Amino acid sequence: MINSVFHDLYEKYHQEIYQFIYYMTRNRETAEDLVQEVYIRIMKAYERFEGKSSEKTWMYSIARNVTIDHFRKQKGWKDKLFTNFDWDRQAIEDSQPIPEEVAILNDDIQALYQCLNRCTTNQRSVIILRYIQGMSITETAAILNWSESKVKTTQHRALKVIKKLMDDSSGKEGHRFEKIPLERK
Amino acid sequence: MKRSRWNESEIEDMLRELPKVKDHRNKAEVMAGIYRKKKKKRSLQLLAGVASLCLMIVVASVLMIGKGREVSQEKSDGSRKLSVSESKESADYGAKSNESSSGDIQESQTLTGKHAETEAKDEEMEIEPFSGVQEKTFAPAIYDDELKNASAITLGIPDDQMNIVVPISIKQESSDESDQLNRMVTQMSQIDEERYGLSDYFPLDVTISEGIDKTTAHIEFKKDSPLLDEDDLFLSSMEETLSYNNITKMTFATDGKQGAMFSHAGFLKQLEIPEHKHRTYLLYQKNQSSPRLLVPSTVQYHGFAEALQAGKRQSELKRVSPAIPKDLVWERIKSKGSHVTIQLAENMDMENSERSLEALEAILFIAKDFGYETVKFEHAPIEKVGHLNLTRDIKVPRAPNQIK
Numbered sequence: 240m241i242n243s244v245f246h247d248l249y250e251k252y253h254q255e256i257y258q259f260i261y262y263m264t265r266n267r268e269t270a271e272d273l274v275q276e277v278y279i280r281i282m283k284a285y286e287r288f289e290g291k292s293s294e295k296t297w298m299y300s301i302a303r304n305v306t307i308d309h310f311r312k313q314k315g316w317k318d319k320l321f322t323n324f325d326w327d328r329q330a331i332e333d334s335q336p337i338p339e340e341v342a343i344l345n346d347d348i349q350a351l352y353q354c355l356n357r358c359t360t361n362q363r364s365v366i367i368l369r370y371i372q373g374m375s376i377t378e379t380a381a382i383l384n385w386s387e388s389k390v391k392t393t394q395h396r397a398l399k400v401i402k403k404l405m406d407d408s409s410g411k412e413g414h415r416f417e418k419i420p421l422e423r424k
Numbered sequence: 425m426k427r428s429r430w431n432e433s434e435i436e437d438m439l440r441e442l443p444k445v446k447d448h449r450n451k452a453e454v455m456a457g458i459y460r461k462k463k464k465k466r467s468l469q470l471l472a473g474v475a476s477l478c479l480m481i482v483v484a485s486v487l488m489i490g491k492g493r494e495v496s497q498e499k500s501d502g503s504r505k506l507s508v509s510e511s512k513e514s515a516d517y518g519a520k521s522n523e524s525s526s527g528d529i530q531e532s533q534t535l536t537g538k539h540a541e542t543e544a545k546d547e548e549m550e551i552e553p554f555s556g557v558q559e560k561t562f563a564p565a566i567y568d569d570e571l572k573n574a575s576a577i578t579l580g581i582p583d584d585q586m587n588i589v590v591p592i593s594i595k596q597e598s599s600d601e602s603d604q605l606n607r608m609v610t611q612m613s614q615i616d617e618e619r620y621g622l623s624d625y626f627p628l629d630v631t632i633s634e635g636i637d638k639t640t641a642h643i644e645f646k647k648d649s650p651l652l653d654e655d656d657l658f659l660s661s662m663e664e665t666l667s668y669n670n671i672t673k674m675t676f677a678t679d680g681k682q683g684a685m686f687s688h689a690g691f692l693k694q695l696e697i698p699e700h701k702h703r704t705y706l707l708y709q710k711n712q713s714s715p716r717l718l719v720p721s722t723v724q725y726h727g728f729a730e731a732l733q734a735g736k737r738q739s740e741l742k743r744v745s746p747a748i749p750k751d752l753v754w755e756r757i758k759s760k761g762s763h764v765t766i767q768l769a770e771n772m773d774m775e776n777s778e779r780s781l782e783a784l785e786a787i788l789f790i791a792k793d794f795g796y797e798t799v800k801f802e803h804a805p806i807e808k809v810g811h812l813n814l815t816r817d818i819k820v821p822r823a824p825n826q827i828k
Contacts, residue, residue: 245458249451257447271447275458279465340443351438370439388586388657389623395650398432399629405435406428 244285245278252295255372256302262367263306265356267338276305292381299372299382303364310360347405354404362397369394432648562716562778563620564810565785565821566593575601577611578823580664581622582657583719584710587741589660590622590719591668593823601670605634605641608669620717620827621710621743625661639672647679655686659695664720667697668823700795702726704734705786705824707747717825718747718786720793728764728794729757735786747786749779762797763817774805781810785821792820 256277261270280301288297341352355363361383368374368382369390380387430438447454566576575596580589594611612626629649635642643662645651651658662674675694676684683693701724708719721739725731735748753769766787774780784801791799797820804814812818 245455246451249454253451253454254444254446258445261445262442271449271457272461274447275454275461278454278458279462338443338445340445344441344443348438348441351435352442355439366439370436371442373440386585386587388582388654389584391650391654392582392586392623392625392657395654396624398435401439402428402430402432402435405430409429 244281248278248281248294248298252298256298259299259367259372260302260306261338262355262371263303263360263363264309269309273305273309274302277302280305296378296381299368299374300384303382307360350405350408351401354401354408357404358397358400361393362400365390365393366397366401562782563592563825563827564781565718565788566595566823566826567811567821568819570595571822573597575604575607576668576823576826577604577608578665578668579608579611579615579626580661580668581615581617581620582625582661583708583741583743584621584623585742586623586657588708588719588722588744589657589664590620590708590717591664591824592617592620592622592717593668593826594828595826602638604669605632605671608632608665619714621708621714628658635673635675639670640675641666641671641673642675642677643684644680645676645678645684649678652678652684653687655689659686659689660722663695663697667699672697672699701793702731703790703793704731705747705789705793706735706739707745707782707786708743709745710743715825715827716782718782718789719744720789728759728790728796731790731794732757732766732787735790748783752783759796762795763800764791764794764796764798765800765802767802768804770803772803772805774809776806776809778810781812784809784812785824788818788820789824796820 253274257270257274260273260277261267264270264273277298281298284301288294292300337349337352341349355366358366364383365379368379369376374382376387376390379385380390383390385393449457575598576593577596578591578593580591582588583590592615594615596607598607609627609632612628615626617624617626628651629646630651631644633642633644634640641662666674673694673696676682676692678684683691685691689695701720703720703722703724705718705720707716709716721734723734725734732748732754736746736750736752738746751773753772754766755769756765756767758765758767768774788799798817799820800817801814807813807815
């Protein structure tokens with residue numbers, strides 16, 4: 240990739256693309272690695288970028304695909320390794336350390352952060368793009384290559400799932416979510 | 425009933441409060457990381473290339489040795505044939521293992537060589553729990569003669585992109601039609617839409633019960649139900665669903681009060697479900713591993729002949745294709761009462777195949793949409809397509825896209 244393209248994209252979008260990948264994967268090292276992969280893919284495809292979508296939308300689409308590839312690869316080796324075990328995969332993922340930025344916020348926000356991980360990949364993508372990245376319905380639809388109608392429905396469903404999980408957790412005695420370790424930077 | 429501690433707008437506000445997370449590396453560090461990653465990839469590709477070359481050499485030499493042995497054994501006595509076959513087996517095994525390894529290598533090369541333009545394929549493949557085990561063929565209709573001791577439940581489910589509503593039918597053992605509405609609601613919570621390449625839409629956050637009579641469905645919304653905002657999709661889905669389940673009218677209420685305020689349709693207390701919608705039928709298929717399904721068009725047509733012709737046209741919608749092939753040609757269409765005769769062109773080719781069945785069933789459903797009850801195909805080049813007997817009048821099917 241021409242250095243100037245990297246510099247330009249880095250200045251404009253690096254932190255938000257990193258944040259998107261971070262919230263999708265909930266792991267700093269993974270996000271750091273995957274954001275690099277995003278640049279590598281851009282490098283390969285930049286000359287063919289036709290400008291049909293905005294540069295930002297295009298970069299987000301690549302980031303999402305890189306993330307999904309990561310999940311797929313992860314799922315692949317875990318399936319091979321744990322074929323005969325009835326492991327609670329969700330529990331494994333939930334043990335990811337909570338980021339310091341979230342840990343200093345109130346319990347409800349921390350609980351919400353945990354609930355987000357219980358949504359499906361599609362639901363999580365929509366919620367992150369809409370509420371954390373602040374994208375419009377149209378932008379989200381373009382990034383996901385979905386119809387706006389699908390974005391709206393998935394968003395409503397995701398909110399419903401999160402609301403239910405929050406209600407369920409607040410119904411339990413004591414801590415709503417098990418204490419999880421604080422991430423060390 | 426326990427009240428929820430949060431409402432959706434509070435959840436939305438809290439989501440917006442989630443903190444910004446930053447990459448603490450600087451630009452130079454990120455760039456260095458990219459170069460390291462690229463270098464690692466190149467080494468892996470090189471390694472994979474060398475590995476595949478080595479494998480090819482090994483396999484080639486095994487094959488050559490095997491062949492050599494075979495030749496020498498043919499010259500010697502027949503008592504050593506066993507070792508020849510062993511040698512062949514090992515050569516075959518070598519070839520097979522080479523095949524799978526190069527497959528792996530190819531996959532790793534594809535993964536590393538992929539770029540954004542090809543990512544659309546990723547979308548298609550994305551975490552499909554039933555990918556590879558789904559039905560891949562056409563899902564035929566349910567006909568009256570199949571329902572002597574059974575009944576059919578049909579659900580109108582939005583496609584993967586939520587642009588169109590695809591009717592899916594399930595045959596059930598019970599023939600008690602008085603309980604149809606309850607069974608329909610139960611089916612809504614049991615259906616696994618994604619298995620058929622459709623959107624996960626049901627169950628809906630509404631209460632559906634019998635209205636003032638057996639042909640009315642009463643739908644109760646909660647205040648602020650998102651379905652009121654997405655009313656186009658909701659009403660299309662309900663119309664499609666209920667029309668197949670002997671319902672001709674919907675009445676609405678919100679939090680116990682009569683009527684519902686829809687974003688697009690406005691305030692409605694009730695809505696009649698038209699019996700005949702004058703649509704054409706097309707084919708929907710999400711991907712190669714999902715079944716091909718007949719889907720009614722979103723547009724209506726003035727006449728039956730026009731709708732039939734529209735069944736041959738390419739749709740602008742993703743994953744929707746014509747159900748009737750261009751080479752299925754008719755010369756004349758005559759109708760009398762609830763019967764329609766379609767005179768096919770003479771010397772036309774038709775095979776007893778799934779594709780022909782799709783086309784004929786699409787025609788039967790278009791006829792049904794125009795109120796016809798029986799259809800006769802004249803000059804049909806063959807007598808039967810699937811279970812359809814083309815020498816006789818064919819009764820239009822009860823419901824499309826039977827799934828099991």
